Amino acid sequence: MLWFNKIEDHASALAPLASAARSVECAVEFRHVTRRFPARHGNAQMTAVQDVSVAIRKGEVASLIGPSGCGKSTLLNMGAGLYMPTEGEVFVGGRRVTGPSHDVAFMLQKDLLMPWRTIAENVELGIQIRGVPRGERRAKSAILLERCHLKGFESHYPHQLSGGMRQRAALARTLAVEPDVLLMDEPFSALDAQTKMVLQQDLAQMLATEAKTALLITHDLAEAVALSDRVFVMSERPGTIIEEILIDLPMRDNPLERRKLSAMNGYIARLMDLLKVGREDHLG
Ligand SMILES: Nc1ncnc2c1ncn2[C@@H]1O[C@H](COP(=O)(O)OP(=O)(O)OP(=O)(O)O)[C@@H](O)[C@H]1O
Ligand SMILES: [Mg+2]
Known part of the structure; x- marks a missing residue:
């Protein structure tokens, strides 16, 4: 059943797997990765991602944008160790990725909360799998739920929460495993504009306070610029990196304020041009 497969995928992403050590320079590195x-028909192969090399520094927040179907999720899945590259190598925390790892947390557009577990129990899922005792788990979920503005909802079930609240709970669950690296695949795309901005603010503050490294996929160009130190732009499939834009703006920890800077518009216009938004050959 798809639901269980998804949950098992998530659970297996929390399981430790062997990986070969390498010097620690970048938090996430894709080296000449092709997938x-x-x-669909015959023996032919379809190239989703073509020779991508990207290095994300420790503590950096980077976004990946590109037309639909260009290979963004494929790339992130390789970072999470859920897909293996056909060619090239992926490193996280200086170790070659050979499977899902404790160092990486993966957050998707769908919150994938388990409907039969309370919000606190959902947040504790990853650390329960790791064998953290109940009292310690509860203390940790309480802190994280407070930080994600869900204090008082610990005993609620997912269906009793709004979409934004569920996504906050998913964020708390992601943070509970204390990952060094967060890989996020359109985590806020299902939310309304206001909820999204509030959650982006929370996320940005947490990433800055805890000096986490994050790679975020988004179709929302303002989100990419408001949250990131760098934005990587991918071409249509086969996806390659066509541009890397340094976001030289202050207040990465305060995207609500960063959004108000007039310089934001220049970056967004540049990204629109790169993605050919509004042109006939635009696919995204
Ligand atoms: N497991 C898979 N098996 C076969 N083809 C796949 C698989 N995963 C992805 N693909 C194909 O690889 C290409 C890239 O898909 P991917 O999901 O990475 O795109 P994306 O950039 O994330 O798109 P979107 O913005 O729509 O989410 C698509 O053509 C897709 O059909
Ligand atoms: Mg995708």
Whole structure:
């Protein structure tokens, strides 16, 4: 059943796996990564991602943008160790990725909360799998739920919460495993504009306070500029990196304020041009 497969995928992402050590320079590094999938018909292969090299520094927040189907999720899945590259290598925390790792947390557009577990129990899922005792788990989920503005909802079930609140709970669950690296695949795309901005603010503050490294996929160009130190732009499939833009703006920990800077518009316009937004050949 798809639901269980998804949950198992998430649970397995928390399981430790062997990985080969390498010097620690970057938190996440894709080195000449290509990923092909079998084409729908015949023996042909389809190239989703083509020769991508990206290095994200420790403590950096980077965004990945590009047209639909260009290979963004494929790339992130390789960072999480859920897909292996056909060619090239991926490193997280200086270790070659050979499977899901404790150092990486993966957050998706769908919150994937378990409907039969309370919000606190959902937040504790990853640390429960790791064998953290109940009292310690509860203390940790309480702190995280307070930080994610969900104090008082510990005993609620997911269906009793709004979409934004569920996504906050998913964020608390992601943070509970204390990952060094957060890989987020359109985590806020299902939310309304205001809720999204509040959650972006919370996320940005947490990332800055805890000096976490994050790679965020988004179709929201303002979100990419408001949250990131750097934005990587991908081409249409086969996806390659066509541009890397340094966001030289203050207040990465305060995207609500950063959004008000007039310089934001220049970055967004540049990204629109790169993605050919509004042009006939635009696919995204
Ligand atoms: N497991 C898979 N098996 C076969 N093909 C796949 C698989 N995963 C992705 N693909 C293909 O790889 C290409 C890139 O898909 P991917 O999901 O990475 O795109 P994306 O950039 O994340 O798109 P979107 O913005 O719509 O989420 C698509 O053509 C997709 O059909
Ligand atoms: Mg995707």
